[in-house]
Each structure stands twice: as C-alpha cells, then as structure tokens.
Amino acid sequence: MVKIHNPADLESVLGSAKKAARDWAATPAAERGAAIKDAARGLRERVGELAALLEGETGKLRAEAEESVLAGVGTLEQYAELGPVHRGRSLLGNPGATDLMVPEPRGVVVALTPWNDPIAVACGLLGAALATGNTVVHKPSERCPDTGARLGAALSSTLPDGVLQTVQGDGAVGAALAESPDVDVVAHVGSTAAGRSIAAATARTGAKALLENGGNDALVIDADVDPRWAAAQAATGAFANAGQICVAVERIYAHQEVAEAFLDALVQEAGNREIAPLVDRRHREGVHDQVVEAIAQGAEPLTGGKLPDGPGSFYPATVLAGCTAEMRVFREETFGPVAPVCVVPDFEQGLELAAADDYGLAATVLTSSMEHAQRAWRRLPVGTVKINDVFGGAPGGSAHPRRASGSGYGYGPELLDEMTQTKVVHLAPPGP
Structure with a gap:
C-alpha cells in the first residue's frame, strides 16, 4: 500500500504497473486464475478481521459486513474460473488462411472504488481486470482506508510484484490517476459528478472509462x-x-x-x-x-x-x-x-x-x-x-447503466469483455 501525498508520487506506481504488464499478460490464463483463487482463499480466512474493519469505518452491521466480504470472495472465485475460458472466435474467410478475433488485455487498469461496499465492489473490478491479464492500480475510498489497505495486502500477496498495487489518497489522487496518459482503463463506482469528471479526463487521454455512477x-x-x-x-x-x-x-x-x-x-x-x-x-x-x-x-x-x-x-x-x-x-x-x-x-x-x-x-x-x-x-x-423482488436476480447478470448512471458493463462475464480489447488477425500463407 502506498500513501500518495502528491500526484507526482504516482509516477513510480504507474511505472511499476506498466513494467509488470507484459509478463502478466503473457502468463497463461489458468495460472492467472490459480493466483486469483489463492487470493480469494486468503480473503476467506480473513472474513472476521475485514468485517470488523468494515463495521468500524463504514458503519455496516457486522452480519452484513461479513456477507459483503464473502460476496467479494465469491466474485473473485467466479472470475478465477471465467478468465481462462474467456475467448475470441474464428472467422470464415479464405479457406487457405486463418482469421481470428482475439481478446487482449488493455494494459493498466485504475480501479476507483466506493466506501458503501468497498470489498465486494473492489473484488469484482480487480478480479475481472486481473483474470484478463491487466495490471491494476486500486484506489479505495479515503473514507475506508484501513479496509482498502488490508484488502490490497491480502490480494497482492499471491501476485507478482507490480500486478496489483493499492494507493491511498483523496479525490485529487483519483483525478490524477484518471488523467494519466499511462492508464488504459479507468473503472469507477461512485458519484455521478466524479464519473463525469473521469469521462472528460479519459476523453483527453484515450483511456476507456467504465462507470457505474449514482442511481435514483x-x-x-x-x-x-x-x-x-x-x-x-x-x-x-x-x-x-x-x-x-x-x-x-x-x-x-x-x-x-x-x-x-x-x-x-x-x-x-x-x-x-x-x-x-x-x-x-x-x-x-x-x-x-x-x-x-x-x-x-x-x-x-x-x-x-x-x-x-x-x-x-x-x-x-x-x-x-x-x-x-x-x-x-x-x-x-x-x-x-x-x-x-x-x-x-x-x-x-x-x-x-x-x-x-x-x-x-x-x-x-x-x-x-x-x-x-x-x-x-x-x-x-x-x-x-x-x-416483484426489490433485490432479486440470478448471479452473473450484467446490465448497462444509462444516462447519469454511467456506461459499460460492471458485473458478470461481460465485464471481462470491458477489460479486454479485440484484435483481428488474418494469417495467410506466403506467396508462390
């Protein structure tokens, strides 16, 4: 965990994420999944500890806090399984050639997560990003710094250096991350005002903005x-x-x-x-x-x-x-x-x-x-x-928030698509 006092301090963090990106992307998907499973196992062993932090920092009732941590564990386990089977497709072109659509990691993902459900939400974004071969810089809300730090320490312990880093700071740190030209995706769950600011920043840098913002x-x-x-x-x-x-x-x-x-x-x-x-x-x-x-x-x-x-x-x-x-x-x-x-x-x-x-x-x-x-x-x-069910729904459902509520899939298998970009490959034999 790195405490950021000045936006310039982010240069070394983002540099480490970029340096680790190539090797992590080249790691077999099954190995990435195994590392995420290990991280989920470690999180499960710390349910009581993390629930106590959640209760102290956010006011959650203890039983709900434990459910929240276990929901995060389940999400990590889900993406550990889904990542290795996330695939592209072949195209029907000239029989003498091979045509493919291949998903590739986007690179460095910044995850800006909220205080109201900091573990479950973070595990969704982090799990999907890591399973698809991206490196991640995670900034939890400044309202729950100890929860965010403990979560980051638990997850990063099973991963290579630089693959998952947790930074602490206020909104200025989040803004600096969103504006960085070294970032490829900014995934944000939080207020509509912050989401619109992120969308404006990524429009300038060319990074992808993945936003789940306010609801009414x-x-x-x-x-x-x-x-x-x-x-x-x-x-x-x-x-x-x-x-x-x-x-x-x-x-x-x-x-x-x-x-x-x-x-x-x-x-x-x-x-x-x-x-x-x-x-x-x-x-x-x-x-x-x-x-x-x-x-x-x-x-x-x-x-x-x-x-x-x-x-x-x-x-x-x-x-x-x-x-x-x-x-x-x-x-x-x-x-x-x-x-x-x-x-x-x-x-x-x-x-x-x-x-x-x-x-x-x-x-x-x-x-x-x-x-x-x-x-x-x-x-x-x-x-x-x-x-007829205010909080009902099958697991894995993923929808597009609209208008002031954001854009992009935030959950389910489709989140893997958001964390990747597609390359079309046309492989033909050499000339006569």
Whole structure:
C-alpha cells in the first residue's frame, strides 16, 4: 500500500504497473486464475478481521459486513474460473488462411472504488481486470482506508510484484490517476459528478472509462398487490445498509387504491428495522438537508426525519408522504434510510413518472398483472428492471447503466469483455 501525498508520487506506481504488464499478460490464463483463487482463499480466512474493519469505518452491521466480504470472495472465485475460458472466435474467410478475433488485455487498469461496499465492489473490478491479464492500480475510498489497505495486502500477496498495487489518497489522487496518459482503463463506482469528471479526463487521454455512477431507483406499486408485502419490499429497498446502496429504492409511486394501507405498513416496517449508522456525520447532514427541504415544500414526515441527539452518525428510518417530482429528495440520489412516497391515480402514471428521470440504473415494479409487468420492463429506461423482488436476480447478470448512471458493463462475464480489447488477425500463407 502506498500513501500518495502528491500526484507526482504516482509516477513510480504507474511505472511499476506498466513494467509488470507484459509478463502478466503473457502468463497463461489458468495460472492467472490459480493466483486469483489463492487470493480469494486468503480473503476467506480473513472474513472476521475485514468485517470488523468494515463495521468500524463504514458503519455496516457486522452480519452484513461479513456477507459483503464473502460476496467479494465469491466474485473473485467466479472470475478465477471465467478468465481462462474467456475467448475470441474464428472467422470464415479464405479457406487457405486463418482469421481470428482475439481478446487482449488493455494494459493498466485504475480501479476507483466506493466506501458503501468497498470489498465486494473492489473484488469484482480487480478480479475481472486481473483474470484478463491487466495490471491494476486500486484506489479505495479515503473514507475506508484501513479496509482498502488490508484488502490490497491480502490480494497482492499471491501476485507478482507490480500486478496489483493499492494507493491511498483523496479525490485529487483519483483525478490524477484518471488523467494519466499511462492508464488504459479507468473503472469507477461512485458519484455521478466524479464519473463525469473521469469521462472528460479519459476523453483527453484515450483511456476507456467504465462507470457505474449514482442511481435514483423508482419503486412502482400496483393496485393489485398486498400492501403489507409491498411495504416490506419497500423497506428492504430503502433501509438496507441505511440506504447506502447504489440500487436502493430512492422514490416510491404507490397506487391510490393501496396507498393508505401501504403507508401505514411502511411506517411499521420502519420502526421494526435495525438501521446501521451512516458512514459519517458529513454524509448525514446531506441526507437530512434533503429531508428538511422536502418537508418545507409540503412533504409529510410519517416517521423519522429528525436528527438524533448524541454522538455518531445514526439517522432514523424516515417515511415521507406527499412527495412530488420537484423535491430534491425525488430528483436526486439521497443515499440514506429515506422512503419518499408519491400517491398516483393509476399504474400508467406511476410508470410514466418512474421513467421521467435523469438516472438509469435500476427500478422495481410490484404487480400481479402480467400485462403491467411486460409493459414495465419494456418501457423503463434503466439497466435493470426487477418485478416483484426489490433485490432479486440470478448471479452473473450484467446490465448497462444509462444516462447519469454511467456506461459499460460492471458485473458478470461481460465485464471481462470491458477489460479486454479485440484484435483481428488474418494469417495467410506466403506467396508462390
């Protein structure tokens, strides 16, 4: 782990990554996979230690922190297996020649990862980049430096020198990495503002930008569902990890026929949920500012919405009724345990309002109507649509975030494609 005090300090780190790139790319894919498996095994042996760090630095509940570390282990194991079978294809050309499309590593990958799920997210980007033969410079969020350092030490111990390096620093260090002409890919999970800055930087250098940025995910509740079940789904989506999840439920459209019963049940759910503290008091202030502003504009706080006394960064599960599209709590990503609700007269209007947004990460629809489900997944302009399961999905699914939410595949086998570039080879015999 290298602590960066000045962007100029990055020259030696990037130089080491470039120096190691040729040999790592030439390492047989099976050997790379074996090294990643060893790294995953070492991570599994440190679950308790890493979970304690996560809890201390990000506020995650201990059980959720352990699940997060194990999710990272599983992702590394997945890419250790997928990397060796990632392949190109042959083309049908002149029978006397051979034509191939061959995937090759892009080179040096910079991974800029967030604080809200720092191990699981990092393992996805690092695993895919390493399995395809790239070297990696990883900068974890400055909000969880010890977690990032311990993760980097555990993973790099099974790899050759220079293949995976962890650097510590603030946003200026991330910006310097994104702007470096020695970088071939910048993979970023984090805010939309940072993502747009990275996209501008890579447009100048020619590096590839792989971005999963903010979301403002909608939940649409139809008239034909059990309101108590819908409330449990909404609470899970809005309050899990204190709302600090990229695909958390950020705005809710409830059909007027079930709205009253749904809101009553959602308030009960909010009171029964164990809520982790937010990452720090600065973040809590931003969440509370959105809530206070919404209340001033006419939203009704049914529960929560007040700063607690005492130390720490806890924020209560909050339910806001009477929200409108003009409120910032509906327009922007809140990233806290806040469930803002708008009552709509019919499913069609709920769907229309859910689609009218600058972000395009994910959305959920709760309905018993197959017609409405089909209409929803076809019309919602987001990367992932979930029907009747707010956090459901098979492993390996990978979608394209849209508009303000980023670009490029971030998970699954397709992430291997993002980390490689294709070369076409035409191999003909010598002349007569």
